Amino acid sequence: xxxxxxxxCGLRDHSEFNYIGDATKLRPINPELxxxxxWFDYIYIRDNPRGVHQEYWQHISGCRSYVKVLRDTVTxxxxxxxxxxxxxxxxxxxEK
Amino acid sequence: xxxYSVLSLIKNAFSDNKNxxxxxxxxxxxxxxxIIIIGAGGHGLASAFYLAKNxxxxxxxxxxxxxxxxxxxxxxxxxxxxxxxxDENALFYEKSLKLxxxxxxxxxxxxxxxxxxxxxLANSDSQMDAITRRGNTMxxxxxxxxxxxxxxxxxxxxxxxxxxxxxxxxxxxxxxRRGGTARHDAVAWGFARGADQLGVDIIQxxxxxxxxxxxxxxxxxxxxxxxxxxxxxxFAVAGSTGHLASKLGMKLPIESHVLxxxxxxxxxxxxxxxxxxxxxxxxxxxxDKGGLVFGGDIDMYNSYAQKGNLPLIEDVVTAxxxxxxxxxxxxxxxxxxxxxxMSMDGSPIIGKSPIDNLYLNCGWCYxxxxxxxGSGWVFxxxxxxxxxxxxxxxxxxxxxxxxRSVDENGGGPIPNRH
Ligand SMILES: Cc1cc2nc3c(=O)[nH]c(=O)nc-3n(C[C@H](O)[C@H](O)[C@H](O)COP(=O)(O)OP(=O)(O)OC[C@H]3O[C@@H](n4cnc5c(N)ncnc54)[C@H](O)[C@@H]3O)c2cc1C
Ligand SMILES: [Zn+2]
Numbered sequence: 001x002x003x004x005x006x007x008x009c010g011l012r013d014h015s016e017f018n019y020i021g022d023a024t025k026l027r028p029i030n031p032e033l034x035x036x037x038x039w040f041d042y043i044y045i046r047d048n049p050r051g052v053h054q055e056y057w058q059h060i061s062g063c064r065s066y067v068k069v070l071r072d073t074v075t076x077x078x079x080x081x082x083x084x085x086x087x088x089x090x091x092x093x094x095e096k
Numbered sequence: 097x098x099x100y101s102v103l104s105l106i107k108n109a110f111s112d113n114k115n116x117x118x119x120x121x122x123x124x125x126x127x128x129x130x131i132i133i134i135g136a137g138g139h140g141l142a143s144a145f146y147l148a149k150n151x152x153x154x155x156x157x158x159x160x161x162x163x164x165x166x167x168x169x170x171x172x173x174x175x176x177x178x179x180x181x182x183d184e185n186a187l188f189y190e191k192s193l194k195l196x197x198x199x200x201x202x203x204x205x206x207x208x209x210x211x212x213x214x215x216x217l218a219n220s221d222s223q224m225d226a227i228t229r230r231g232n233t234m235x236x237x238x239x240x241x242x243x244x245x246x247x248x249x250x251x252x253x254x255x256x257x258x259x260x261x262x263x264x265x266x267x268x269x270x271x272x273r274r275g276g277t278a279r280h281d282a283v284a285w286g287f288a289r290g291a292d293q294l295g296v297d298i299i300q301x302x303x304x305x306x307x308x309x310x311x312x313x314x315x316x317x318x319x320x321x322x323x324x325x326x327x328x329x330x331f332a333v334a335g336s337t338g339h340l341a342s343k344l345g346m347k348l349p350i351e352s353h354v355l356x357x358x359x360x361x362x363x364x365x366x367x368x369x370x371x372x373x374x375x376x377x378x379x380x381x382x383x384d385k386g387g388l389v390f391g392g393d394i395d396m397y398n399s400y401a402q403k404g405n406l407p408l409i410e411d412v413v414t415a416x417x418x419x420x421x422x423x424x425x426x427x428x429x430x431x432x433x434x435x436x437x438m439s440m441d442g443s444p445i446i447g448k449s450p451i452d453n454l455y456l457n458c459g460w461c462y463x464x465x466x467x468x469x470g471s472g473w474v475f476x477x478x479x480x481x482x483x484x485x486x487x488x489x490x491x492x493x494x495x496x497x498x499x500r501s502v503d504e505n506g507g508g509p510i511p512n513r514h
Pocket of ligand 1: 134135136137138139140159160161162163164165166167168169170171172173174175176302303304305332333334335336340355356357391432433434435436460461462463464465466467
């Protein structure tokens with residue numbers, strides 16, 4: 001079980017959450033002006049890192065808010081969590 | 097290298113089976129290969145085999161970071177079928193199924209392909225409509241499909257819950273009799289032996305760690321066993337595609353996710369076909385050793401760990417019990433995970449890449465095992481001719497950019513929904 005700290009409800013099992021996905025993708029700011037390549041990148045392309053991944057989980061069995069999570073895709077360890085608006089910075093080097 | 101036959105079996109039996117030749121060599125990597133395939137799973141090995149066999153190319157290597165067949169090829173639930181609706185998938189998978197039907201002869205290696213039939217159950221009226229449409233579409237493409245009503249399903253597999261109180265009533269099913277299962281390891285071993293006999297160097301314990309490029313070409317493949325020069329490069333690394341592509345600064349419409357599989361204690365023959373549930377994601381068959389082999393959904397979150405989590409196990413087992421209540425007293429003896437390359441439309445990508453001499457074979461989602469021979473066939477064609485085969489022309493990387501995604505079940509551009 002992965003344990004995720006919801007900013008409102010505290011540490012909860014991941015089975016209480018719905019996985020939303022990659023939190024780094026931003027919808028083109030000016031949709032009318034965005035070209036095909038920008039839409040392509042936003043809709044289809046993923047960094048898919050082997051290591052630290054920034055992602056959204058929704059606490060559907062709790063407060064129902066979106067939670068931003070930094071998680072390692074190799075160990076499944078949750079490194080940091082916060083509100084969707086938070087900038088979650090993490091590097092293994094800096095933590096040492 | 098000698099051929100396997102009844103005679104060789106008898107001969108080796110008399111010498112206590114001590115004199116069998118190695119099935120493939122263990123060569124040192126050369127300085128240069130015309131074609132380097134990365135990943136010795138079924139797809140990489142099949143690609144090398146058909147490059148040598150169909151296109152007469154000699155100087156080929158397959159590089160594998162672990163042991164051949166140790167990835168998803170050796171971890172999957174071995175279901176083989178071609179029950180697709182969209183032409184891009186249907187015709188490709190049907191070609192693959194036809195290759196399966198000849199594969200043991202072609203490779204002189206018993207891949208234990210068993211056409212026991214794949215039955216997809218329908219548990220609601222709308223599902224019945226959907227499988228009727230699917231079956232009709234398959235038949236229009238010349239692919240076998242039979243629609244069964246509830247009574248026919250009950251006659252065929254009485255062990256389902258046909259009671260009036262069943263939570264999910266069985267309305268009928270779609271049967272593809274030519275579908276079935278194969279022995280996963282044998283597929284890797286058979287293609288490895290076949291490719292090796294045609295001169296392909298299969299190099300195990302050789303991880304690709306980076307690339308040296310010149311212009312828009314890969315010149316050198318960096319490996320844990322030193323740099324190797326190359327003419328062309330093919331990726332066949334399944335769940336590791338995103339990671340390997342990042343070494344070239346390339347991003348793909350793919351996410352890596354973990355899929356688990358399960359085996360029960362061995363039983364006498366009880367489940368004679370491959371059966372899938374309509375009311376939940378669950379599929380089951382019985383191996384020749386007697387274990388029930390089954391699986392369900394991916395764990396849903398990005399993962400490169402070849403292990404899954406308990407909530408999903410509970411989920412899969414719940415679906416299984418809803419479909420076959422009699423499973424409740426069975427014990428699971430083993431379970432494991434594999435890393436799957438989930439594409440954005442649920443269909444694979446086989447074709448050219450943004451780099452001139454690099455070819456992509458990825459995005460197999462839940463179902464690349466059945467594609468193994470077909471994938472090798474068209475990938476070899478694509479690499480040899482620097483142009484796709486007609487069967488993978490629609491499965492190219494560019495389809496996403498131009499809005500021609502091949503979305504079989506209408507899930508939308510969400511990688512864990514296919
Ligand atoms: C649990 C599970 C159940 C499945 N069930 C089915 C099913 O019933 N039917 C079906 O059709 N499909 C199924 N699949 C999907 C199927 O197994 C895969 O799509 C298919 O095996 C992919 O084949 P492959 O040869 O490309 O991959 P793999 O066998 O994974 O081969 C890729 C190889 O690349 C190697 N590699 C990775 N990175 C590097 C590197 N940097 N350098 C060198 N080598 C590298 C890996 O070690 C690996 O051996 C299932 C998958 C899983 C995990
Ligand atoms: Zn909460």
